[in-house]
Amino acid sequence: MLxxxxxxxxxxxxxxxxxxxxxxxxxxxxxxLDETYEHALSKGLTRGAAIKIALxxxxxxxxxxxxxxxxxCKEGPMNHRTKSFWLPVLITLLGASVxxxxxxxxxxxxxxxxxxxxxxxxxxPWLASLPIFGAAGAYLTRRAAGQTSMRLAxxxxxxxxxxxAMFLLLPWVLAGFHLFRLMLFGLGLINWVGIxxxxxxxxALPFLRGSRLTVEMKQ
Amino acid sequence: xxxxxxxxxxxxxxxxxxxxxxxxxxLYGFEIARQIxxxxxxxxxxxxxxxxxxxxxxxKRGWVEAHWQANAAGRDRRYYRLTQTGRRQxxxxxxxxxxxxxxxxxxxxxxxx
Numbered sequence: 001m002l003x004x005x006x007x008x009x010x011x012x013x014x015x016x017x018x019x020x021x022x023x024x025x026x027x028x029x030x031x032x033l034d035e036t037y038e039h040a041l042s043k044g045l046t047r048g049a050a051i052k053i054a055l056x057x058x059x060x061x062x063x064x065x066x067x068x069x070x071x072x073c074k075e076g077p078m079n080h081r082t083k084s085f086w087l088p089v090l091i092t093l094l095g096a097s098v099x100x101x102x103x104x105x106x107x108x109x110x111x112x113x114x115x116x117x118x119x120x121x122x123x124x125p126w127l128a129s130l131p132i133f134g135a136a137g138a139y140l141t142r143r144a145a146g147q148t149s150m151r152l153a154x155x156x157x158x159x160x161x162x163x164x165a166m167f168l169l170l171p172w173v174l175a176g177f178h179l180f181r182l183m184l185f186g187l188g189l190i191n192w193v194g195i196x197x198x199x200x201x202x203x204a205l206p207f208l209r210g211s212r213l214t215v216e217m218k219q
Numbered sequence: 220x221x222x223x224x225x226x227x228x229x230x231x232x233x234x235x236x237x238x239x240x241x242x243x244x245x246l247y248g249f250e251i252a253r254q255i256x257x258x259x260x261x262x263x264x265x266x267x268x269x270x271x272x273x274x275x276x277x278x279k280r281g282w283v284e285a286h287w288q289a290n291a292a293g294r295d296r297r298y299y300r301l302t303q304t305g306r307r308q309x310x311x312x313x314x315x316x317x318x319x320x321x322x323x324x325x326x327x328x329x330x331x332x
Contacts, residue, residue, distance in 0.1 A: 024287075024297065025271075025275075027295070027297075028248060028271070028297045029267060029271065031247075031248075031249070031294075031295070031296060031297075032248050032249050032252075032267050032271075033267065035249040036249070036267070056266070057266045057267035057268065058266075058267055058268055059266070059268045060268075063268070064267075064268045064271075064272070067268070067272035068271065068272055068275060070272075071271075071272040071273070071275035071276040071279065072275045072279060
C-alpha cells in the first residue's frame with residue numbers, strides 16, 4: 001500500500017500551524033489522494049497512471065501549502081510574500097543600518113587603508129556585524145518557505161540598496177571622465193557593496209540550502 | 220454534457236456549491252468533490268488543491284465544522300457539517316447569486332441564449 005501520509009508530510013511545507021492542525025491536514029489530504037488513487041484503479045487504470053492522476057490533484061505543492069496557510073492561519077492579513085520576503089528584507093536592512101549608526105555613535109574609528117594614493121575607510125566593526133544580519137534575513141525567509149533566490153535577495157538587501165545608491169552617482173562619475181572619480185567609484189563599490197555583500201553572504205550560507213521541512217525532519 | 224466552466228467563474232461560485240451540498244448532509248472532502256462533479260455533469264470540478272483551502276477557510280469563518288468519523292470499513296474521514304452561521308451565509312449567497320443572474324439575464328439574456 002502506498003504511504004500517502006508520508007508523501008504529504010514531506011511535500012507540504014505549511015507554516016505556523018499548530019502540530020495537531022498540521023497532522024489533521026496531512027491525514028485528510030493523504031486520504032483524499034488515496035481515494036483518488038483507488039478510484040482510478042477501480043476504473044481499470046494501471047498503478048502508475050492512478051498515481052499520476054492522484055498527484056495531478058495537487059498540482060504545485062508550494063502553492064497548495066501557501067493557500068492552506070492563508071486559509072488556516074488566524075493571524076492578520078500578512079501574505080506569503082510579505083512574510084517570506086519583505087519582512088526579512090526590512091529586518092536585515094534595519095539591522096545593518098542600526099549597526100552602522102551604533103558603530104559611529106560608539107566612536108569606533110574606521111580603518112584607513114591606502115590603495116595607491118587613495119585612502120579608503122573600512123568600518124571593520126560594522127562589517128563584522130553584517131554576517132549576523134545576513135543570517136537573520138536568510139533564516140527568516142527560509143522559515144517562511146521562501147525560495148533560495150528570495151533568501152539570497154533578503155540577505156544581500158543592504159548591499160543591494162548601496163549598489164542602487166552607487167549607481168545613482170554614476171552620471172557624476174561619468175561626467176567629464178575623471179580618472180579620480182572612476183577610481184573613487186570603483187573603490188566605493190568594493191567598500192560599500194562588494195565587501196558588505198561578502199560579509200552578509202557569509203552569515204547567510206548555512207540557511208541558503210534546504211527547507212524548513214527538511215530541517216525539521218532531520219531533528 | 221455541460222461544458223466545463225472556466226476556473227474564474229467556478230471559483231466565484233465555489234462557496235455556494237459547497238455550502239449547498241453540506242446543507243443536505245455532512246460530507247468529507249473526496250465525496251464533496253465527487254458529488255459536485257457528478258451533479259453538475261462535470262461542469263464544476265474540484266481538485267484537492269482547489270477544494271481544501273476553501274474548506275479550511277470556511278471552517279475558520281465558522282461556516283462549517285469538521286470532525287473525524289470512521290466509516291463502516293473502519294476508515295477515518297473528516298466530515299464537514301454546516302453550522303448556523305453557514306446556513307445564514309448560504310441563504311445570503313443564494314440571494315446574491317439570484318440577484319446576479321437576474322441582472323445578467325436582463326443585460327445579456329442568458330436564460331434564452
